[in-house]
Amino acid sequence: MSIQKILICDDSQTDLMNLKNALADTHCILITASNGDEAVKKAKSEQPDVIFLDIVMPEMDGYAACRTLRDDPATKHIPVIFVSSKSQKADRVWAQMQGAKDLIAKPYEAKEIAEKLAAL
Numbered sequence: 349m350s351i352q353k354i355l356i357c358d359d360s361q362t363d364l365m366n367l368k369n370a371l372a373d374t375h376c377i378l379i380t381a382s383n384g385d386e387a388v389k390k391a392k393s394e395q396p397d398v399i400f401l402d403i404v405m406p407e408m409d410g411y412a413a414c415r416t417l418r419d420d421p422a423t424k425h426i427p428v429i430f431v432s433s434k435s436q437k438a439d440r441v442w443a444q445m446q447g448a449k450d451l452i453a454k455p456y457e458a459k460e461i462a463e464k465l466a467a468l
Contacts, residue, residue, distance in 0.1 A: 353397050355379045356379070357380070358382070359405040367431065368380070369458070371461060374462070383406060383407045387401060392420070400429050401413060418446065435451065435454075452464060
């Protein structure tokens with residue numbers, strides 16, 4: 349899969365910047381969102397190749413956003429990878445049940461992000 353456009357969503361500006369820095373070497377177009385609702389809207393309009401999505405966010409959380417993306421014919425093909433402090437086995441299972449491809453636990457190293465992208 350050739351990845352050219354990535355949507356990253358996190359309500360924390362610090363975590364958003366960390367993800368942007370981790371993805372800087374990809375030379376992809378990086379689109380940002382600060383909540384689940386904004387991520388769903390941008391996913392529909394921008395059609396990114398992959399979405400990195402936080403779970404714990406105000407308004408629409410990552411799980412709800414992932415379900416919305418999964419259930420919409422316009423976005424169901426876009427892989428979602430959660431990036432969250434929620435990293436127990438139950439969180440990973442629940443993430444997959446919502447339609448996510450994977451879950452990266454915070455804190456992470458930039459190479460983990462690159463490895464997940466390479467595996468798509």
